[in-house]
Amino acid sequence: MVNPAAPRLDIAIERWPIAGQFTISRGAKTEAIVVVAQLSQGGLRGRGECVPYPRYGESAEGVAETLRGIADRVAAGLSRTDLQREMPPGAARNALDCAFWDLEAKRSGKRVHELAGLPSPRPLTTAFTISLGTPDAMAEAARRASGRPLLKVKLGADGDPARIAAVRAAAPAAQLIVDANEGWAAETLGANLAACAAAGVTLIEQPLPAEADDALRDIPRPVPICADESAHDRASLAALVGKYDAVNIKLDKTGGLTEALAMDAEARRLGLFTMAGCMVATSLSMAPAMLVGQTARVVDLDGPLLLARDRADGLVYEGSLVHPSSPVLWG
Template identity: 50%
Template sequence: MPRQLHARHDSFALSRPFRIARGVKTAAEVVTVTLAQGGLVGRGEAVPYARYGESIESALAQIEAVRAAIEAGADRAALAALLPAGAARNALDCALWDLEAKVDGIGVSARLGEPAPTPIATALTIVIDTPEAMAAAARDVADAPLLKIKVDANAPADAIRAVRGAAPEAALIVDPNESWDEAMVRAMAGVLEECGVALLEQPVPAEADAWLAGYASPVPICADEAVHVAADLDVVAARYDAVNVKLDKAGGLTEGLALAHAARERGLGLMTGCMVCSSLGIAPALHVARLSDWVDLDGPYWLREDRQGGVRFEGGYVLPQQEGFWG
């Protein structure tokens, strides 16, 4: 049966600025894909990321380039050969999962042999600001089980200590977004240990991380920008203790699950992360989150208004989307 593919740019205003070492966001800029077949519609979403050479325009162009194949019936396996890992493939892959679920009448959870998603603890992000403002933000969510602290190379110790003081019971992830160098990582080791940080995420640029293979960190170090797909693990496993699976990097739920399982087989810790996105980007990621040690899926938490029927956030937990929303 023929399909109809539609792809567009959607923008979701944020309720407050999202500031990290790489810059500031005031809106989530996403690509939304719909695949219609026989009166049924599958949906997917992706966030093109400039760090990986992507833009809204480039992602839409990639999707357009495979339109004929997708509309002719290409499945997820064929898609993996048509497009490289990245945002464009993610939007299409997740739309295919959703469409398959509706056409076959078998939900994604059932297809994977799993129960339906349940509420799961997610990191709530404390973005870069003054230590006082970061402490105030942490105090507002101090009862959440997990917080992620965004830092850069400008007095990160002050920020981390401020958040820890405001949220003494929360587990902490520190994320410099590649803004540190080797000297700073080594200098910050005592502060991370002092503050009981659970995980240090991608402290140095992915292109300058070879030295991590010989570094004995007091805190586990998680790869983010350094790992996209399962094939990256041959290098990453020697340098990091854990990996952050993001569907936008992996190119969809299909490769995201493959990366998660491959990481587990190597004894690596596992995080599921996201870009700043709507619930349509989070719903598929929940199927990786259930496999993970740490979950960071608070993208929609930052939106002024999310897609109707999406996930909800309560007390540091992400609650699954309403039935029929996706998958």
């Protein structure tokens, strides 16, 4: 039954070209495919954007179909609180959860941070990603970005010690973090960790496959290790203690801002410091993640910087300094 006071849900799949090519250990892509959920009510609209994650069996078409399947529940009065029980964590719930937050802000005349009981967000320094390639290609990319304070270096293939050494030589003043995207093995872990330590790397994301990360309990960690593919929502955190030092909170994994904020608090309670991460996407994806970034030790919200163009009214980036969103965009 339709509730005349409930919002209408519309879904769109959008394609945003990437500037060049984005390459990680699992492959390369030349465009970001996002799904946008829009809630319309009384002349107001709330939007949320997600990036389906093939690593977890998600596709744009599948996520859009999942959201269309819950549209009748939304029309009958499903709330954001109900949503946490009705949908599992993942990209589909992220888009709808963030759309609910945006619409709540528009209806109330308050910003999302106020509704969530958070302080006013401040600008943040984001990492800038260097895609996986040959040592020479990565060194050249690092040289072009060497004026940025924080670089995220994609690794996860044979020859990674040479890659990280080349990047360090090309960007001697930048802080480096590494993302192996599950591309290392237990047999090479020690050598790769040593190479990263020698290069002054300050954090390494997900060096081993999620299903094989118990090996992290048994090896010295000269550089702090951050869980990414091993971390999803609050339920995944307890198993990370003793293997990881930090957790990368991404809204497409948590299923939205609601769970991301709760996960952030729980991670810190367990002694894990946090990183605010993203997929390659537009500013509409980054805007809610900016609130998670306020308490994170490391911020990686450079998605729009990797695109050929961003959406109108996108986040303002001054070099690597990213400013909170305007309410025209989100929240």
